[in-house]
Amino acid sequence: xxxxxxxxxxxxxxxxxxxxxxxxxxxxxxxxxxxxxxxxxxxxxxxxxxxxxxxxxxxxxxxxxxxxxxxxxxxxxxxxxxxxxxxxxxxxxxxxxxxxxxxxxxxxxxxxxxxxxxxxxxxxxxxxxxxxxxxxxxxxxxxxxxxxxxxxxxxxxxxxxxxxxxxxxxxxxxxxxxxxxxxxxxxxxxxxxxxxxxxxxxxxxxxxxxxxxxxxxxxxxxxxxxxxxxxxxxxxxxxxxxxxxxxxxxxxxxxxxxxxxxxxxxxxxxxxxxxxxxxxxxxxxxxxxxxxxxxxxxxxxxxxxxxxxxxxxxxxxxxxxxxxxxxxxxxxxxxxxxxxxxxxxxxxx
Amino acid sequence: xxxxxxxxxxxxxxxxxxxxxxxxxxxxxxxxxxxxxxxxxxxxxxxxxxxxxxxxxxxxxxxxxxxxxxxxxxxxxxxxxxxxxxxxxxxxxxxxxxxxxxxxxxxxxxxxxxxxxxxxxxxxxxxxxxxxxxxxxxxxxxxxxxxxxxxxxxxxxxxxxxxxxxxxxxxxxxxxxxxxxxxxxxxxxxxxxxxxxxxxxxxxxxxxxxxxxxxxxxxxxxxxxxxxxxxxxxxxxxxxxxxxxxxxxxxxxxxxxxxxxxxxxxxxxxxxxxxxxxxxxxxxxxxxxxxxxxxxxxxxxxxxxxxxxxxxxxxxxxxxxxxxxxxxxxxxxxxxxxxxxxxxxxxxx
Numbered sequence: 001x002x003x004x005x006x007x008x009x010x011x012x013x014x015x016x017x018x019x020x021x022x023x024x025x026x027x028x029x030x031x032x033x034x035x036x037x038x039x040x041x042x043x044x045x046x047x048x049x050x051x052x053x054x055x056x057x058x059x060x061x062x063x064x065x066x067x068x069x070x071x072x073x074x075x076x077x078x079x080x081x082x083x084x085x086x087x088x089x090x091x092x093x094x095x096x097x098x099x100x101x102x103x104x105x106x107x108x109x110x111x112x113x114x115x116x117x118x119x120x121x122x123x124x125x126x127x128x129x130x131x132x133x134x135x136x137x138x139x140x141x142x143x144x145x146x147x148x149x150x151x152x153x154x155x156x157x158x159x160x161x162x163x164x165x166x167x168x169x170x171x172x173x174x175x176x177x178x179x180x181x182x183x184x185x186x187x188x189x190x191x192x193x194x195x196x197x198x199x200x201x202x203x204x205x206x207x208x209x210x211x212x213x214x215x216x217x218x219x220x221x222x223x224x225x226x227x228x229x230x231x232x233x234x235x236x237x238x239x240x241x242x243x244x245x246x247x248x249x250x251x252x253x254x255x256x257x258x259x260x261x262x263x264x265x266x267x268x269x270x271x272x273x274x275x276x277x278x279x280x281x282x283x284x285x286x287x288x289x290x291x292x293x294x295x296x297x298x299x300x301x302x303x304x305x306x307x308x309x310x311x312x313x314x315x316x317x318x319x320x321x322x323x324x325x326x327x328x329x330x331x332x333x334x335x336x337x338x339x340x341x342x343x344x345x346x347x348x349x
Numbered sequence: 350x351x352x353x354x355x356x357x358x359x360x361x362x363x364x365x366x367x368x369x370x371x372x373x374x375x376x377x378x379x380x381x382x383x384x385x386x387x388x389x390x391x392x393x394x395x396x397x398x399x400x401x402x403x404x405x406x407x408x409x410x411x412x413x414x415x416x417x418x419x420x421x422x423x424x425x426x427x428x429x430x431x432x433x434x435x436x437x438x439x440x441x442x443x444x445x446x447x448x449x450x451x452x453x454x455x456x457x458x459x460x461x462x463x464x465x466x467x468x469x470x471x472x473x474x475x476x477x478x479x480x481x482x483x484x485x486x487x488x489x490x491x492x493x494x495x496x497x498x499x500x501x502x503x504x505x506x507x508x509x510x511x512x513x514x515x516x517x518x519x520x521x522x523x524x525x526x527x528x529x530x531x532x533x534x535x536x537x538x539x540x541x542x543x544x545x546x547x548x549x550x551x552x553x554x555x556x557x558x559x560x561x562x563x564x565x566x567x568x569x570x571x572x573x574x575x576x577x578x579x580x581x582x583x584x585x586x587x588x589x590x591x592x593x594x595x596x597x598x599x600x601x602x603x604x605x606x607x608x609x610x611x612x613x614x615x616x617x618x619x620x621x622x623x624x625x626x627x628x629x630x631x632x633x634x635x636x637x638x639x640x641x642x643x644x645x646x647x648x649x650x651x652x653x654x655x656x657x658x659x660x661x662x663x664x665x666x667x668x669x670x671x672x673x674x675x676x677x678x679x680x681x682x683x684x685x686x687x688x689x690x691x692x693x694x695x696x697x698x
Contacts, residue, residue: 008628020624118654119654151655153653153656246359246369289645292649294645296638296644296645296648299663300641300664300665303663303666304467304502304666305371305471307500307502307667309667309668310665312663313660313662314652314661316660317650318653318657318658
């Protein structure tokens with residue numbers, strides 16, 4: 001681990017030195033790629049919502065524009081890591097230089113359009129000039145250089161999807177990829193939440209369990225459950241609030257003849273759905289928590305309190321190949337693609 | 350699910366009816382066991398620390414004694430579920446009546462001494478009389494009746510352990526039981542945190558990986574790491590702070606010749622150790638989070654940010670047979686038993 005630059009980028013951390021880049025206050029944003037790095041000509045930053053909102057509030061309060069704040073923060077920190085919110089965002093750009101020791105050295109060429117899949121809060125960035133700030137899409141168009149480390153996730157932007165749709169798919173790609181790994185032929189999968197992640201999970205679940213398996217969907221919204229019903233992946237779709245564990249358990253109990261689910265996928269953005277997720281799984285089953293509102297404590301203590309010995313998984317946003325797998329799912333399922341595109345919205349500059 | 354009383358006890362929920370007992374404001378604490386319930390003559394409540402502290406503060410502020418508050422809360426709610434803290438505790442008692450449809454009907458006899466392993470916040474309780482309140486041990490000795498549902502966890506109190514030691518072992522029993530399930534012969538296991546749970550996990554890990562495997566321990570305290578070293582389960586013990594992920598990664602990297610761990614067990618009570626836990630595992634490895642200070646978001650986003658595809662598990666406090674397995678581990682390892690007993694303290698009435 002000495003000699004060559006660190007796969008996680010700790011060699012770029014200046015303050016404190018050798019910290020993980022997300023932890024460091026300041027990064028070395030030198031725009032030349034080291035042997036295991038990629039330098040990218042950045043075209044745009046999609047700023048994290050919480051961060052963008054805070055920048056706008058500061059603009060109103062102090063008169064320092066969003067543009068000036070971005071230049072100041074990146075100048076001070078070597079990354080667009082909002083010190084007030086702690087959050088970042090992602091960037092889009094064109095590959096400029098690929099270090100010969102980077103794992104993608106044979107795969108990426110200068111000019112390839114890519115997006116970073118990890119936060120700007122750990123990505124070295126230098127800015128040459130800002131062209132425009134688009135408040136509605138929380139987007140900053142600019143010229144600059146970002147550095148990707150050996151272990152920084154990125155994805156090639158596809159030619160056949162609108163940018164917003166591709167980025168939405170990348171954002172939730174870990175969920176369907178994990179469902180595909182965890183669900184087996186003939187099994188029963190319950191997907192709680194029929195938003196963008198939930199819809200991809202339903203399609204992945206149907207692929208994985210086959211015609212002999214069962215797929216159930218649960219969402220409290222009439223619109224979302226109607227959309228899920230229309231796609232046809234689920235054998236049954238329940239319009240139910242997953243904050244009511246007994247109602248959910250009873251529905252899954254009835255629909256499975258008392259067997260309950262082999263795999264429960266929590267893809268809900270609201271808190272308080274851990275217990276329903278646990279109760280929908282059979283004792284030997286697995287609960288996969290992808291909703292970012294999940295409470296570790298509620299899941300762990302909930303299962304213990306119910307004497308439920310199921311396997312509880314923290315959804316890992318990274319599964320090798322997950323970005324390409326999500327796009328592939330959308331390409332193979334035109335109706336899913338239409339529904340997903342509608343949910344992803346269109347950038348409004 | 351209609352007709353017979355619910356395994357989770359929803360039939361005892363009065364307000365709202367059919368809620369899970371933990372959620373319900375008030376339970377029916379009728380002391381007769383239904384067909385799938387156990388009635389227990391309660392001898393003592395071990396009140397949760399947060400709850401007991403709050404009861405004492407109320408006593409100082411209002412003059413209503415802890416005893417009076419316990420009687421009032423149990424009278425109002427049918428359970429010792431402190432409305433201010435939301436927490437409960439556990440009870441000790443002697444079995445009085447086992448319903449014929451309860452799964453333990455052939456195993457438990459009237460007079461058997463047991464402890465509940467789930468919270469008083471979901472356990473129907475009626476009190477006949479309070480004998481004494483012991484502030485130092487946060488214990489209330491009384492006569493009353495508690496009800497265990499079909500799925501309520503309980504454990505038989507062993508004759509060969511002090512009560513405090515047995516209760517401490519039950520408290521952390523899920524961790525070593527899961528280690529034993531997840532670790533295989535010849536594998537490398539890293540245990541972070543050498544408290545009571547960590548020590549049991551070290552012994553379970555050594556049992557599971559055998560002489561061909563490797564066990565590493567990490568704890569920031571000299572005393573704790575010295576204690577772990579003295580027990581001899583770990584091939585190496587590092588005195589390191591797991592809030593410093595790079596230091597931990599480097600140590601595990603060196604100790605494993607770059608292979609890293611197949612299984613990392615987080616048994617730390619302090620926050621901020623998720624990233625170190627992820628970085629100590631190899632890409633195909635598993636991280637088992639048992640520390641209750643774990644943040645779901647830090648674990649999920651940390652793994653994604655590091656492009657680490659490992660399996661992330663929420664430690665489930667319930668594994669069938671875990672309580673007996675923890676006692677068995679202590680019985681077979683006299684030096685572990687001595688260290689564990691010292692850490693469990695002795696009740697001071």
